[in-house]
Amino acid sequence: TAYHIFTPEQAMRFADEHSELFGEHSKLSAAEFGDGNLNLVFRVVNDKGTSLIVKQALPYARCVGESWPLSTDRARIEAEVLQLHARFCPEHTVEVLHFDRELSAILMEDLKQYDILRTALIKGKHFSHLAAQLAQYLAQTLFYTSDFVLTGPAKKAAVAQFINPDLCLITEDLFFTDPYCNHERNNIHSLIQPRARELWQDEELKAEVAALKADFLSKPQALLHGDVHSGSIFINEENCKVIDAEFGFYGPIGFDVGSLMGNLLINYVASAGLFSDPQQVLKQQQYLLSQIQALWQQFAETFSHLQQTATQDPALQNERYQARFLQQVFADAIGYAGCELIRRTVGLAHVADLEKISDAKTRASCETHAIELGRRLILARQNLTSIEQLLALVQTLK
Ligand code: ADP
Ligand code: MG
Ligand code: MG
Ligand code: MG
Structure with missing residues (x-):
C-alpha cells in the first residue's frame, strides 16, 4: 500500500476494508466532493444510504497544484489531533474510524446530518x-x-x-x-x-x-x-x-x-x-x-x-x-x-x-x-x- 492518489473506486475499497458498517454484500458508490483548499474528500455510500467519509492528503496544496508541495504528514497530524481531542471532548470532535499512514488517508464519520x-x-x-x-x-x-x-x-x-x-x-x-x-x-x-x-x-x-x-x-x-x-x-x-x-x-x-x-x-x-x-x-x-x-x-x-x-x-x-x-x-x-x-x-x-x-x-x-x-x-x-x-x-x- 505505497502512497497513491485515490480514485473514488479506491477510496470506496479503503472504506469497506476498514469498517464493518457497510456489511458483507452491500453495493457501494463513491464521489469526491471536497470544497477545501488542500485535500481530497470522498463520500462512500451503500445502497441503504449509510455513508462514511474518506479524506486523503495530497503531496501538494489542492487549490494551487504541484507547484506548492506540502507534506502528507499533515494527515497523520490531523488524525492524531482529532483522536486526542476526542479523548477529552468526544461529543464535539468528528470521529476518526481508521488512519492509514502510508496512504495519508483518514476514514471518519459522515456529518451529513449537520x-x-x-x-x-x-x-x-x-x-x-x-x-x-x-x-x-x-x-x-x-x-x-x-x-x-x-x-x-x-x-x-x-x-x-x-x-x-x-x-x-x-x-x-x-x-x-x-x-x-x-x-x-x-x-x-x-x-x-x-x-x-x-x-x-x-x-x-x-x-x-x-x-x-x-x-x-x-x-x-x-x-x-x-x-x-x-x-x-x-x-x-x-x-x-x-x-x-x-x-x-x-x-x-x-x-x-x-x-x-x-x-x-x-x-x-x-x-x-x-x-x-x-x-x-x-x-x-x-x-x-x-x-x-x-x-x-x-x-x-x-x-x-x-x-x-x-x-x-x-x-x-x-x-x-x-x-x-x-x-x-x-x-x-x-x-x-x-x-x-x-x-x-x-x-x-x-x-x-x-x-x-x-x-x-x-x-x-x-x-x-x-x-x-x-x-x-x-x-x-x-x-x-x-x-x-x-x-x-x-x-x-x-
Ligand atoms: P480541507 O482540509 O481540504 O479544508 P475539510 O476537512 O475542511 O478539507 O473538508 C472539506 C469539505 O469536505 C468540508 O467543507 C465538507 O463539505 C466536507 N467534509 C469533510 N469532512 C466531512 C465529514 N466528516 N462529514 C461530512 N462532510 C465532510
Ligand atoms: Mg465490510
Ligand atoms: Mg477545511
Ligand atoms: Mg484543512
Missing part, C-alpha cells in the same frame, strides 16, 4: 447552543493538552509529536506576514486597496502583529486545532462537531479561541451587507455578540475550574498564576481575532461571509469595517480585561 456553521450563519440561522458547546470543546481540549496536566518529558514528547512545519508556515505567512506588506499572494478588492496600503505603513499595528506572531512561533501552551474557522465547524439543532485539524500543533491557547471569535466577528461585520432588512442585521449582530460573550464566559469558567481541580504540576496550582494565565489567554485571543479579521479581507484566503456580498461598494464598506475592527482589537487587547469591554469596543465601531 450544516457547516459558516453556511448556516450566512443564511441567518442561529443556534443557541453554539457558544456553550464550543467553549467546552476549547476548554477541554486545550486544558488537557497543556502544562497544567502534562509535566516534564510527557509534555516534550507531545510537542514533538505535533511538529507541523509545512502547515504552520502557511499560517505564519498568510495570517501574520502577507497582509501587512505588499505581498503578491494578497487578494485585495480594488475598492479597499487604499485602506490596505495604510496597513503596510502602520508601524504601531505592525509591532503588535509581530508580537502575536512571535507568540505563535514560540508559546507551546497546548495542542491547538490550529484552524478553528467557521468552515471547520459542523452544526445542527442539537450538537456541533469540529473537523479538519491538520493545522494542529503546540501553540498559544488564545490562537484557537481567537480564531473562532474572529470568525464570528467576520460574520458580524458582513451581516450589514448580507441582509437587506436592518432589523435582521440587528438581530444577527445581537446573536453573534451574545455568543461571543457566552463563549468567553463559559470557556473561562470551565478552564478555571479545571485549573483548580485537575492541575498536576504543583507549582502551577498557584491560583494567582492561574488567573493571570487566563487573563493573558483573553488578551491573546482578542489579538488573534483581530488578525483573522484583517487576513480574511486583505490576505490570500477570503471567506464566503464577505465574498457573498454582491454589491462591490457594500462589500468594501464591510471589509473596511473588518480591517478597522481588527486593528482596534489588536491594539487594545492588553487593556481589555473583561468580555463586556470587548463587546463595548465592537459596538463603538459602526
